[in-house]
Amino acid sequence: MSDLVGTGVRVSVPASTANLGSGFDALGLALGLRDEVDFTITASGLSITVEGAFTDVPTDEGHLVVQAFRKACELHRISVPGLALTCRNSIPHSRGLGSSAAAVAAGVAAASALAGREPDASALQLAAEFEGHADNVAACLFGGVAIAWSDAGGYRAVRVDPHPDLSPVVLIPSQESSTKTTRGLLPARVPHSDAAHAAGRSALAVHGLTRDPAVLLDALRDRLHEPYREPAWPATSRLVAELREAGVPAAVSGAGPTVFALPEGGVLPAEIDITGFQALAVPVDVDGVRVAPLG
Numbered sequence: 619m620s621d622l623v624g625t626g627v628r629v630s631v632p633a634s635t636a637n638l639g640s641g642f643d644a645l646g647l648a649l650g651l652r653d654e655v656d657f658t659i660t661a662s663g664l665s666i667t668v669e670g671a672f673t674d675v676p677t678d679e680g681h682l683v684v685q686a687f688r689k690a691c692e693l694h695r696i697s698v699p700g701l702a703l704t705c706r707n708s709i710p711h712s713r714g715l716g717s718s719a720a721a722v723a724a725g726v727a728a729a730s731a732l733a734g735r736e737p738d739a740s741a742l743q744l745a746a747e748f749e750g751h752a753d754n755v756a757a758c759l760f761g762g763v764a765i766a767w768s769d770a771g772g773y774r775a776v777r778v779d780p781h782p783d784l785s786p787v788v789l790i791p792s793q794e795s796s797t798k799t800t801r802g803l804l805p806a807r808v809p810h811s812d813a814a815h816a817a818g819r820s821a822l823a824v825h826g827l828t829r830d831p832a833v834l835l836d837a838l839r840d841r842l843h844e845p846y847r848e849p850a851w852p853a854t855s856r857l858v859a860e861l862r863e864a865g866v867p868a869a870v871s872g873a874g875p876t877v878f879a880l881p882e883g884g885v886l887p888a889e890i891d892i893t894g895f896q897a898l899a900v901p902v903d904v905d906g907v908r909v910a911p912l913g
């Protein structure tokens with residue numbers, strides 16, 4: 619019998635907004651909207667309880683948190699005879715707010731904790747390999763602004779402190795959009811001038827997110843993914859354009875269809891028409907994943 623039976627951890631994971639416009643597949647920002655998952659190691663079987671606003675997920679081995687947890691347990695050589703999971707979901711699914719990255723990060727962080735480890739570079743590697751988007755995963759694990767990349771050694775990221783004046787508003791439509799589907803809209807090649815545009819703007823975005831938010835209106839403009847994905851969410855593209863026109867730094871959040879905006883003081887100009895979107899002011903999250911023993 620595993621000596622873990624009867625023990626457990628509570629994991630709290632933040633939402634994240636990836637890309638920040640010009641930083642396609644590279645930049646992420648953690649947001650203070652959290653899912654919470656309780657993992658209890660039992661003698662046998664699998665039970666999953668899902669509470670909260672977003673409950674339409676499998677309740678068997680197909681559950682994303684379970685899949686990531688099992689994979690990470692294998693890596694840490696942890697034997698888990700049975701598992702009881704209670705999920706309290708607040709991050710909207712398939713809206714571009716990193717719900718899948720949060721689910722995977724929760725599973726990986728729980729296994730790390732049972733192995734007596736803090737979530738570290740190997741947790742990033744495992745979670746990003748599993749989920750596919752290191753920009754979301756790094757922001758979710760480590761909080762703040764993530765700069766992510768990959769090389770022959772795997773997925774890497776650095777965390778930088780966000781500027782304290784960032785006051786994000788996310789505008790969430792009821793429409794869902796699958797990240798996998800909209801990645802299929804991206805071309806294999808882009809013009810050299812668009813690549814150069816992205817290099818400059820994404821470097822500027824890091825400066826804006828950390829040192830000088832005044833440059834963000836320019837910095838968040840993108841040519842690498844937003845124009846190609848527009849057919850999947852035309853209303854999102856219109857709202858991003860309207861916000862930029864009004865001087866508000868804005869971008870498509872992740873693979874959409876949520877709109878990410880940084881209005882001054884966290885208040886959108888009254889003239890912006892947000893019909894069809896739910897506006898939610900969410901603070902920047904600086905903590906990343908939190909893990910505590912279940913008591």
Ligand SMILES: Nc1ncnc2c1ncn2[C@@H]1O[C@H](COP(=O)(O)OP(=O)(O)O)[C@@H](O)[C@H]1O
Nearest residue numbers: 675682711712713714715716717718721796797
């Ligand atoms: N908390 C969760 N528990 C289980 N599965 C989840 C959870 N969050 C997300 N998922 C899975 O991930 C899918 C959404 O992933 P994706 O299309 O990448 O969108 P998002 O931008 O929300 O990450 C959901 O349909 C669901 O299958």
Ligand SMILES: N[C@@H](CCOP(=O)(O)O)C(=O)O
Nearest residue numbers: 636643714715716797872873
């Ligand atoms: N860089 C990825 C980010 C996907 O984020 P999500 O929150 O929509 O899953 C992409 O743009 O595909």
